[in-house]
Amino acid sequence: MARKVVITGLGATTPIGGDVPTLWANALKGVSGAHTLPDEWVETYNLPVKFAAKASTPASEVLSRVEMKRMDPSTQFAVVAAREAWKDSGIETVDHDRLAVAFATGIGGVWTLLDAWDTLKEKGPRRVLPMTVPMLMPNGPAAAVSLDLGARAGAHTPVSACASGTEAMHIGLELIRSGKADVVVCGGAEAAIHPMPMASFAAMQALSKRNDDPEHASRPYDIDRDGFVMGEGAGALVLEAEEHAIARGATIYAELAGTSVTADAYHITAPDPEGLGATRALKAAMFDGRIQPEDVVHVNAHATSTPVGDKPEYTALRAALGSHLDKVCVSATKSQMGHLLGASGAVESVLAVLAVYHRKAPVTINLENQDPEIPLDVVVGTPRELPEGSIVALNNSFGFGGHNAVVAIRSV
């Protein structure tokens, strides 16, 4: 019998809340974190997309000046979220050799990389910061969290674009089940609201161009959706072997019942229109957690608000859940905070855990005319009460490269 894995700590810093209580309150209320960017570089480079969803609490309000200097913005967010999750778990003593980290990023230290390139061109090699390499490396967030918490059972960095944060949960579950760790701090971090990634995502027509109305730009499932809104931040979850959590009398939010990762092998960016890879991921996560379609009451969908992305996810959900899908309520929380890329799966896992724990599904905003080809029961207006008894929520994440990751959260 595999070890049962539970979730005992949550942390987040996002465009709609700099900590978990604020994030949750706003997710239930339905607010937009997307705003016109005040940065000079938007005009300097005449970017086609002039808005994004920045973290509502700058990391500089939480971290010391020296910490800020020695960490890329993505790592700053990771450390902020991981510290909150760790404190929330209430763990006071732990065998550090049995504590691991699985902290994802989609893009890594892009600010550091490009700042250093500018410095090299403008001022020469002597002025390139000696900390450049450890700050730009994609394993920077995982390494910083490991260092901060003294986690010595390995620090892993799944990099699977926008599925990264959810894949971190998959790794965490496997580490505990296989007996390699008792506690894993999982998460994802991203800080890519920089002119170059903004220009690149715009070039591939992935971003919404609703410059005159940023708050309504992220509109998953709406017939007028025209792309995603770039977000930033981090989410973190403390996973723990159930017996470890019970022995210390921990508050248990939920069980991480099952996870899965699949690959489309279809196209480098376009989702498989039939959603076959996503369907296999959903079925595999349910099989992994011994979950029947009837157990599922809620889905935190990937739903980025792109014209081509939202529908295949529906197709996959229909294939995996069948007619029961009509009894499942779906939240598209990217409508509120935009797309946090490699952090999105972690933040949305935090929301799925809270939905199960509080038995309340957060709202989807900006859904005015639902795409008739996506007949999902979407939570709009007010939060939806979830039923009593044993319930399961799913969180889907899909990434460029054909990555699909699903986690299944069960009430305890």
Add this chain to the structure above:
Amino acid sequence: MASNEEILAGLAEIVNEETGLETEAVEMDKSFTEDLDIDSISMMTIVVNAEEKFDVKIPDEEVKNLKTVADAVNFIAGAQA
């Protein structure tokens, strides 16, 4: 040309900026690694910032000889001369 006192004060500011140490902690007889707990990456950052601030060149091979704050102050004073 900065006096030794001015170089010490400037160096203390650079160390404070990089490590958060109080400027008063940066005293002539202090060892960068033993007393001030400055690692090699921070040391290189301090060196490059000192080069700019005092308009001197501190060759990489010289850095290992700068064990104490006094070593650095004396080297910078000499390089300015």
